[in-house]
Amino acid sequence: MWGQLREIGPAPRLVRSWLGAFVQAVDALVFPWSCAVCGAEGQAGAFCRSCREDLLDRSAQAAGSACPRCALPVGPFADLHRGCAACRGRSLGFDAAIALGPYEGSLRELCLRLKHERNAWLAPSLGGLWAEARRPAVAGLPADAWVVPVPLHWWRHWRRGYNQAEALARALARRLDLRLRRPLRRIKATEKLAELSPTERARALRGAFRARKSAGLAGRTVLLVDDVLTTGATCGAAARALKQAGAGRVVVAVLARTGKNPS
Numbered sequence: 001m002w003g004q005l006r007e008i009g010p011a012p013r014l015v016r017s018w019l020g021a022f023v024q025a026v027d028a029l030v031f032p033w034s035c036a037v038c039g040a041e042g043q044a045g046a047f048c049r050s051c052r053e054d055l056l057d058r059s060a061q062a063a064g065s066a067c068p069r070c071a072l073p074v075g076p077f078a079d080l081h082r083g084c085a086a087c088r089g090r091s092l093g094f095d096a097a098i099a100l101g102p103y104e105g106s107l108r109e110l111c112l113r114l115k116h117e118r119n120a121w122l123a124p125s126l127g128g129l130w131a132e133a134r135r136p137a138v139a140g141l142p143a144d145a146w147v148v149p150v151p152l153h154w155w156r157h158w159r160r161g162y163n164q165a166e167a168l169a170r171a172l173a174r175r176l177d178l179r180l181r182r183p184l185r186r187i188k189a190t191e192k193l194a195e196l197s198p199t200e201r202a203r204a205l206r207g208a209f210r211a212r213k214s215a216g217l218a219g220r221t222v223l224l225v226d227d228v229l230t231t232g233a234t235c236g237a238a239a240r241a242l243k244q245a246g247a248g249r250v251v252v253a254v255l256a257r258t259g260k261n262p263s
């Protein structure tokens with residue numbers, strides 16, 4: 001339904017948002033929601049008020065103690081000049097990374113559920129939450145910045161029929177009023193990355209993505225969207241491909257960042 005609304009095209013933003021609110025209200029009447037975190041029934045949206053506030057609170061806490069360069073939770077007193085101890089001096093491929101929160105608790109559960117197409121309905125709500133919690137961090141993006149999902153290899157996409165990064169990117173583009181574009185191709189299939197060490201991951205992903213040079217990326221700021229940032233190798237490889245095709249600045253947007261919080 002949201003996808004179709006997006007297709008309406010040049011309708012003024014106010015009409016689009018009014019139409020969106022109307023559709024959501026009718027939707028909630030016809031299909032009552034139950035909270036994706038605690039299961040409480042009866043609210044309009046994927047989360048009940050208390051779970052939503054809890055997710056936003058945790059996100060606000062995390063924002064105050066995350067590395068602006070790699071989004072690692074680093075504790076409130078860490079020296080973040082030119083990144084944290086984990087990323088300083090390392091070439092990441094991207095310029096900054098913003099996560100809704102650390103990969104733990106209910107956010108981790110939501111990330112795991114979003115991996116399955118049957119839970120794609122969570123994407124608009126998670127995108128909404130991200131936009132609400134992190135709007136100040138992306139307020140400085142130019143109005144012509146693109147939202148670009150990290151793509152799956154076509155074979156994997158065909159087998160799974162769904163890419164959670166794309167569902168999330170669509171939701172974020174709508175909420176942030178930016179354009180969704182897909183200039184990236186994943187030209188190398190990389191299976192079982194979770195079993196590899198960070199160095200092996202980086203090696204496996206080298207040259208895994210390509211961006212079309214004719215895509216209009218020259219000088220463009222890109223918000224590169226994925227669900228989880230682990231070692232940063234996947235987003236790094238995708239960002240390097242975007243920059244090779246001319247992108248000026250690549251900011252990574254993810255739901256969750258893995259890594260230990262030492263505080």
Ligand SMILES: [Zn+2]
Binds near residue numbers: 040049050
């Ligand atoms: Zn709840």
Ligand SMILES: [Zn+2]
Binds near residue numbers: 083086087
């Ligand atoms: Zn860092």
